[in-house]
Amino acid sequence: MSGAASSVLEVRDLRKSFGAVEALRGAELVCPAGEVTALVGDNGAGKSTLIRCITGVHPADGGEIRFNGAKVSFTSPTEARALGIETLYQDLALVEDLTVWQNMYLNREIRRGIGPFRVLDRRRMIDETEAKLERLLVNMPPVRAKVRRLSGGQRQSIAIGRAASWGSALVIMDEPTAALGLRERTAVEALIGRLRGEHIAQLVISHDLEQVMRISDSVWVMRRGRTIAHWRTSEVDRTQIVAAIAGAGTA
């Protein structure tokens, strides 16, 4: 059940305290390539802390994180990003007054020229943004438009598109559809489905268990800082997941 060989991410017995508060007391997680792994649990179960430890926002106190088989401990999100781990933040991390392509290439700008005279290669970034997003999105927003002018769903798809096109190995999404309407949610789920075909590992935090059942390949349940259960999604039903989240049958 560990899926060892093809696992992009493996977390073992991860521990993290903030002062006297033990946020993680033995978290486990495995994310295989080409699969959608769902992480569920009540508020305060430690999901967000786990994500932050994986991406290098917080250093873990104990346990180990293996990325493509090698032990890692990132000290900043930039280090994680360099290895192809992208995070889609709940607030999307888009800058409204910049254009779609500027957001796409934020802090990854393509420049031309030499030394201090290097300037942005706008043409190339615009073209490549179009190419990257066209591959992923059904309704392409205009890449020269400022994000301010886009709808909530369009913003969401751009943020996911950005994470997906840079996250060559692992894309982590924290509640990717929480703020969306039905139609937009469907589009985002379709995008997640397409990314699965690209051999990318996806880790999705969601409170929406219907969605978890629809999109995920495996489900991991956290409770009070521990991973208490995991299943293949096809081998579990909603009631079992709800019971695990609520702590039924565990000490």
Add this chain to the structure above:
Amino acid sequence: MQESAAPARQTRFDIGAAIRDPGFWGDNAALIGLLVIGAAFSLLTPYFLTWANISDLLVSASILVVLATAQQFAIVTAGIDLSIAANLPWAAVVFGLVYTGGYGMPAAIVASVVSGMLVGLLNGLIIAKLRVNDFIVTLGMLGVMNGVALIVSGGQSFSVNSHFLQALALGSIGPIRYFYLIAALIALAAHFIFANTAFGTHVLATGGNREAARNMGIPTDRMRIAVYAIDGALVGLAAILLVARTGGSDPSLQTSQLLSSIAAVVLGGSSLFGGRAAIIGTVAGALLLTTLLNGFTLLQVSEFYQPIAVGIVVIAAAILSRLQR
């Protein structure tokens, strides 16, 4: 290849649609205001639209253009620089002391820019590292540098005589005076930074959504410090123009330049909440404010009315900017 595939892609500027879009008016408030007020003055007095007057107008606007560009850097990051009113005379005093001390013009120019930049750097460090509000820090620095400039100069203004400064103030290449040529180059450079460099984009991101910028790995503290340092250096440059124009170093506060610099940026369509740089708008804003004063002088309107008109224009522009996209 792409044209046939994507007919709906917006690339061409559609004037008709732009005029019907209220956002167009909001984004270009300063330019539109400048044209309207310019047209009005041309109708009211034959002296307005002469090259001699326009050239004078541009000269009087030059220092404000440089200061407004400096202010723009602070405002882009959702900050504000009130210390300009004291940093400007401080840099002018340093410039004058170094030059009259016999160290030569190049040293005086460097000293002016560096002394301005140091004040900006200090602002930036306190704002970013000690997490104090921009308004408060630069307000405090306004007082501190006002006092320092008075102490260093002994509270006296003193004349600075130099052929170089005279040439700077009065010389020209053909019909183009050096004075506004320099201001235009500075504004163009700032525009270039925001439009064409990664640094400029990172500054815009820091101002537009600091959390997002940080999440994308942009060192937002360093960006804010850099922005205030550039702001200060530009104030140092403006100080040289000020000494050239007035023929001396004067330690007294330049409050009206401060207020006009903020007004020009706001008129130009930049948001005080940060994230937007509109250098062309800012320059238009500075020209608009200067044009108002110039036209009133030509029409011999009492100078008591001038601040009223300027104030009304600023508020009107702020109302118009609510239409912004």
